[in-house]
Amino acid sequence: MRNKLLMSLLLLILALPKMICAQGNSNNILKSNNIQEIENYLKIAHPDDPKRMVLKPRLVALKNKAWTEGKNIPKPKESTMNNIVITQKPVIDESQEFNRLIMLTPQEHSGKTVKLLNTMFNEDIDSNEAILLFKNQSDCNLILRIHGKENYSMAVPTHGENFIVVNKDSYNLTANVCHSSYSSYKEVRKGMVITIANSQNRPENNIF
Structure with missing residues (x-):
């Protein structure tokens, strides 16, 4: 996996x-x-x-x-x-x-990539960061809003995916998915993959 x-x-x-x-x-x-x-x-x-x-x-x-x-x-x-x-x-x-x-600038993309690679290859279990990968299988572009002690917003294209490095914590995830509201509470302690489609009330989660 x-x-x-x-x-x-x-x-x-x-x-x-x-x-x-x-x-x-x-x-x-x-x-x-x-x-x-x-x-x-x-x-x-x-x-x-x-x-x-x-x-x-x-x-x-x-x-x-x-x-x-x-x-x-x-x-x-x-x-x-x-x-x-x-x-x-x-x-x-x-x-x-x-x-x-x-539309990230080259500098923003470079910083995001470096942060991702550092997290991917950091085997320290005491690390306070984790990767959140969101797969959007719906027919609409969406913005995933991640609310906790730190707040994040991530654009995920239709039938595409995007990732973000977040602090390990508890978060409320919300998004508008083709005129429907998505909301979910997540304990992010390790890297996580979340997949959502038009007809899903509950997303599919995988931990890695």
Whole structure:
């Protein structure tokens, strides 16, 4: 289990720089705020293209902004309009926060990676830190909020995963998962993997 987790974390480390790397080309899709341009790119992009993890939430945020400004773009199906109208402002705010959290600067990414590696290879049982890996198998991006003596917020893309190094402690974990609320109390004493999907009321937990 530990080897599998280490491999997953290392692959995630390798993928993150590609997500946040800024290109010199002025036509770089990561800099685009054009809805049609982003939609066209996503249609032809490879499923494993790391840019998808950045562009998909940006596209949602741009469309929500366009709706509020009355632009003529495709609207959701009538059957889902009530939910969207009721929750529209939180969706916009959380989409913007998600984009801010997921777009680490190179310095932030480097610091996060160093902290992760130190924790992974630190065999001292008296260490006061542990790795929390969250796997999001739902159809929506989410922000995992971790409340305790220390508070953390972590963006986790749809059908993706992210990790954070936290102090060993008791935490309340909350998130909005596709218009549903997720809340769970966790005693984090060792590294932990949490997996959640659309239909799950209770997440799947693994300790390593």
